[in-house]
Amino acid sequence: MPRPEALVRRAAAAALEETGARGAITVLLADDAAVKRLNGRHRAKAKPTNVLSFPAEAPGYLGDVAVALGVVRREARGAGRRTADHLAHLVAHGALHLAGYDHLAAGEARRMERAEARIMRRLGRPNPWRGAT
Structure with a gap:
C-alpha cells in the first residue's frame, strides 16, 4: 500500500467529525514488533494487535493511536x-x-460499529461490518 499518510489523516478527521470531538491525535504506523512491545507494556499481552489507543490527559490533545501494519495486512x-x-x-x-x-x-x-460504518461511508469505503458474523 503506497503512502498511507493521507488516508490516515482523512480517517482520523472523519472519526473526530463523527463524534464532534475537538483536539489533536497522533497516529503511529508501526511494525508488528513495536506494537507487540506497546501491547505488552500497556496491556500485559505478549503479541501484536491491530490497533491500540492511548488517551491523553493534556488539554487539546486527545491521544495516540498505534497501528501494526503487518497485522493490518494479514487481517485484510x-x-x-x-x-x-x-x-x-x-x-x-x-x-x-x-x-x-x-x-x-x-x-x-453496536453504537461504535454504527459510527464506524458512517465514517467509512463518508470516506467512500465499504462498511467493515457488512457481512461480518
Missing part, C-alpha cells in the same frame, strides 16, 4: 478486503476510542 488479506480499507477502519476505530467510544458491552459495541 484473510478477510478478502483491501488493506487501505482495513487501515482506514482501524484508524477510525482508534480515534473513536480517544473520543470516548468503547465496545465492552453489547450496546456500546
